[in-house]
Amino acid sequence: GAVVSQHPSRVICKSGTSVKIECRSLDFQATTMFWYRQFPKQSLMLMATSNEGSKATYEQGVEKDKFLINHASLTLSTLTVTSAHPEDSSFYICSARDGRASWMLFGSGTQLSVL
């Protein structure tokens, strides 16, 4: 069945480095994917909407140069956290909607820890 696969599940990096997170739609194509950020014991906050073949749409307050989004195919969107700093440490989750269904599927999330 349709699944959203997110990788890696956990990443630890040094401050100043860049980290790439992948989000794949399995068994369906997704022209649009969504990236959320979740702080401990808090809700999900939408960061950006990833659009296949075009620029991502960022929510207010999200730095587009810090969080680079690429959606080069109908099954893959990537989020790159550039020059990561400890304040970027968070749980990042992607989602996509299978066109055959009417609800959003979520990846299993990526825990980013910046030292």
Place this chain on the structure above:
Amino acid sequence: AQSVTQPDIHITVSEGASLELRCNYSYGATPYLFWYVQSPGQGLQLLLKYFSGDTLVQGIKGFEAEFKRSQSSFNLRKPSVHWSDAAEYFCAVALTGGGNKLTFGTGTQLKVEL
């Protein structure tokens, strides 16, 4: 502004007891309504959804929710809670016709006592 409120941050129930998690929304029209569950360090799993029609919807794992337009509420219920139901529960809404951009409530952490 559009918003989703989950008044209860934490709820503790005994196994076998009934459960009700509250959700209120503030939107100009009736939105799509969802309940998701999240286990620690995991993504979100859809429990149930309401788009239109019967206001009492059944979901997975024995959960149900009732849409009450007059109260702008979509409360989640389960008659008998199991220890495995311990998790974080999120109510979410999307604009009618949009269906994609979800706005989440702050979540309710459910603890189940054995």
